[in-house]
Structure formats: C-alpha cells, structure tokens
Amino acid sequence: MQRTGSFKIRGVANQFARKAKGGHFVTMSAGNYGKSFAFASKHYGTKGKVVMPETAPISRSLLIQSFGIEVERVPTPRLLDVVNHCVQEENMTFMHSFNDPDLITGHARYLTIYCSLGFEVLEVVPNPDIVVVCCGGGGLLAGVAAAIKLSGCDETKIYGVEPEGGKEFNYFLSKNLIFFKNGNKKNI
Incomplete structure (x- = not known):
C-alpha cells in the first residue's frame, strides 16, 4: 500500500495529479517526502529537483536520483534560498512537503x-x-x-x-x- 515505504506517497500523488502535466517541480526534503516526490515525478513524467540538507544520508540522495530526479545537497540554512532560486530563476513550481x-x-x-x-x-x-x-x-x-x-x-x-x-x-x-x-x- 505504501509503495515508497511511507504514507507520504498518498499526498504526493495527489499533489502531482492536480498539477499540469509535464511540469518542472522543486521541493526540499531530507527523506520520505523526497522519495515519494521522486517516485511520483517519474510516474507522472515530470522533471523535478529535491533540495536536501547536506546532513541527510547519502543513500537517500542516491535513491531519489535513481528515479531520474536531480538532488542538490546544501547546508540546512540555505535550503529555502536554493528553493527560491529554483522558483524565481529556473521557473520551477515549489511543492511543499507538509503545508499544502x-x-x-x-x-x-x-x-x-x-x-x-x-x-x-x-x-x-x-x-x-x-x-x-x-x-x-x-x-x-x-x-x-x-x-x-x-x-x-x-x-x-x-x-x-x-x-x-x-x-x-x-x-x-x-x-x-x-x-x-x-x-x-x-x-x-
């Protein structure tokens, strides 16, 4: 039932289903939301990027990348700055990991x-x-x-x-x- 090992896929699938097909999305996550984001992104055929704190396990980054999603690891205080850059400069759509x-x-x-x-x-x-x-x-x-x-x-x-x-x-x-x-x- 939880294809990514977490309940988060339930909500992430709905986020993607309600977005325009072929979009380019960005999020920030240290783990389960990022995995679900990557899985759903591949399923829906969209491009995506997960901005992760550099303290997150490398294995999570590699798993997310295995779905064809770009991962950028940054110091925790810079997470929002990088996401904002992606939205403003790269025209990506931000998908919030909990307040959506x-x-x-x-x-x-x-x-x-x-x-x-x-x-x-x-x-x-x-x-x-x-x-x-x-x-x-x-x-x-x-x-x-x-x-x-x-x-x-x-x-x-x-x-x-x-x-x-x-x-x-x-x-x-x-x-x-x-x-x-x-x-x-x-x-x-």
Whole structure:
C-alpha cells in the first residue's frame, strides 16, 4: 500500500495529479517526502529537483536520483534560498512537503489522501477515544484529524507525536506560530 515505504506517497500523488502535466517541480526534503516526490515525478513524467540538507544520508540522495530526479545537497540554512532560486530563476513550481491543501486533504477522487488514513482507523474502531498520529510537519496529523472529526467523533482526542529531538512541529508549537492561508483558516 505504501509503495515508497511511507504514507507520504498518498499526498504526493495527489499533489502531482492536480498539477499540469509535464511540469518542472522543486521541493526540499531530507527523506520520505523526497522519495515519494521522486517516485511520483517519474510516474507522472515530470522533471523535478529535491533540495536536501547536506546532513541527510547519502543513500537517500542516491535513491531519489535513481528515479531520474536531480538532488542538490546544501547546508540546512540555505535550503529555502536554493528553493527560491529554483522558483524565481529556473521557473520551477515549489511543492511543499507538509503545508499544502492538496497534500493534506486531496481531491475527492483520491479519497482525501491523508484523510484516508483517518477513515481506515474508523473502519477498525468506529468511535475511538484517542488517536495518536506521527507528526513531522503536521500534514498527516491534519488529514487524520479532519477525517475523524468530520465523521462525527467529536469526543475523540487526537494527539500528534514526534520523535524526541524532532524539530518541525515542536518548533511551531513552542513559538505559537500558525500559517495563515485563505483568510482566517489556520494551518499548522
């Protein structure tokens, strides 16, 4: 079910399906999103580039390159600069690894990609007390939470967890940062 070894392919496939065919895309990732991006890029016949922190394992870079995707390894503080250069100077389209509505909710044709995992939980436990979801950037957490809450499980508590030392989600929580998109709708 997870062709790249990660749930991320669910959302990435939807991102690519909603983009123009033959596009040229760029993203930044240290691992699973990059692998899924590369797999989907090959499947959809698009060009792509993954900007990776130089601290990421070389084996991940090689795997991503094996799908015909360019990899650029840079110091972590330069990741966004390189992505911005690709967008502005090379006319590439940025695909965000977690803060993208197509990634999180998907299109109805794809059973609301990340939400589908929430629906799978509800098939096994129709009204769970607690659901614990792994969390990096928050995309999977948002999708699972949406599916469960919109299915009428108002009392279900949903917790996002990340490994000790995890940076993304914990950082946003500690700084009380919220991304605003489309008016006052809040995205993590």
